[in-house]
Amino acid sequence: MPDYRAAAEAQREELQARRRDFHQHPELSFQEIRTAGIVAEELQALGMEVQTGVGKTGVVAILEGAQDGPTVLVRADMDALPIQEETAAEYASLHDGVMHACGHDGHTTIALGVAKLLSEHRDRLRGRVKFVFQPAEELGAGAQAMCEDGVLEDPRPDVTLGLHLWNTMPVGTIGIATGPTFAAVSIFEITVTGRGGHGALPHETRDPIVAAAQLVGALQSICSRDVPAADQAVLSVTSFNAGTAYNIIPPAAKLTGTMRNFSPKIRDLITRRFYEICAGIGSAMACKVDAKMTHLTDPVVNDAATTERVRTAIQRAAPSVILDEDERTMGGEDVGLFMTDIPGTYFLVGSANEERGLNFGHHHPRFDFDEECLPIGVTTLAAAVGEFLLPD
Numbered sequence: 001m002p003d004y005r006a007a008a009e010a011q012r013e014e015l016q017a018r019r020r021d022f023h024q025h026p027e028l029s030f031q032e033i034r035t036a037g038i039v040a041e042e043l044q045a046l047g048m049e050v051q052t053g054v055g056k057t058g059v060v061a062i063l064e065g066a067q068d069g070p071t072v073l074v075r076a077d078m079d080a081l082p083i084q085e086e087t088a089a090e091y092a093s094l095h096d097g098v099m100h101a102c103g104h105d106g107h108t109t110i111a112l113g114v115a116k117l118l119s120e121h122r123d124r125l126r127g128r129v130k131f132v133f134q135p136a137e138e139l140g141a142g143a144q145a146m147c148e149d150g151v152l153e154d155p156r157p158d159v160t161l162g163l164h165l166w167n168t169m170p171v172g173t174i175g176i177a178t179g180p181t182f183a184a185v186s187i188f189e190i191t192v193t194g195r196g197g198h199g200a201l202p203h204e205t206r207d208p209i210v211a212a213a214q215l216v217g218a219l220q221s222i223c224s225r226d227v228p229a230a231d232q233a234v235l236s237v238t239s240f241n242a243g244t245a246y247n248i249i250p251p252a253a254k255l256t257g258t259m260r261n262f263s264p265k266i267r268d269l270i271t272r273r274f275y276e277i278c279a280g281i282g283s284a285m286a287c288k289v290d291a292k293m294t295h296l297t298d299p300v301v302n303d304a305a306t307t308e309r310v311r312t313a314i315q316r317a318a319p320s321v322i323l324d325e326d327e328r329t330m331g332g333e334d335v336g337l338f339m340t341d342i343p344g345t346y347f348l349v350g351s352a353n354e355e356r357g358l359n360f361g362h363h364h365p366r367f368d369f370d371e372e373c374l375p376i377g378v379t380t381l382a383a384a385v386g387e388f389l390l391p392d
């Protein structure tokens, strides 16, 4: 077994410099041109066969081992978010309104580190690693785009592995649960149309604000009254827009929101109740309710056998890390698409450091992580891949 930790440690300065460079030059979903260019160049320099423009801006590279064996897909995402960075970091974003606020700069850096580390063991590698650098995770669209471009074929992966930095977990902890780890994501839009009029004469109107307010309340009863308590689900109304003046009842109100769950059964139940409640409140309040629920991504489900092997590999390679086998989130991740019919493990690498103020949540303008997680990420992800391709 290679000394993954020593090899990752040897990359420490390079990892930090690369991450800071990506952080200073964030790119929005499907616009990861510079990032993809650097990734492609690095992988080519390692002697890999590289394919660019997969799923618009994605990069795929194969590290072919000296001997035959399975194909392991390693996935990293590259995109940033439309957020104005508010950290005082010397490596803060140079682009107004765009920021790596989810840690994907770290993911790309770590996967490149893993590519470098494993390419040093190519002569002993039994099988191949398919490195997938994905665009547009934040839109929940990049994995789909890459799948449409055939990323899961020729060769088809036998195992999918990947990680997400996790700023609610201290650096040095790895979250690795069996079963569902990231939730299925749906979004919804509701337009309530009534009849506007004077604020002093509501009886001459059909007030869409009162109807929409009742919808907000009633929709909350789905998760508390319809979903069995042992199942996890969330429904949040995240915008409520109506009206223009203090004395006008507007003609319409608009709500949007998101729904999360871990199973198709619960997703279908919530969706059915969502439409029933919308229709029911519409008729009770004599307003027209147009509702639309759209399912974006499936849950990320960690395969039990694969995950057990990855846990063991991580423990052997990095005995000092703490494994948390319960960490799961209602957040979404489109890596699940690479794991639908392919067993896989997607784990969380703790990246927070409370003492240094590096514990703002993902998508926060002050999000930043403890770079100690970079060598840990390389060690653990490389060891996970090695478990399937590098015999002792």
Ligand SMILES: [Zn+2]
Pocket: 101, 102, 138, 362, 363
């Ligand atoms: Zn994110």
Ligand SMILES: [Zn+2]
Pocket: 102, 103, 104, 137, 164
């Ligand atoms: Zn993310």
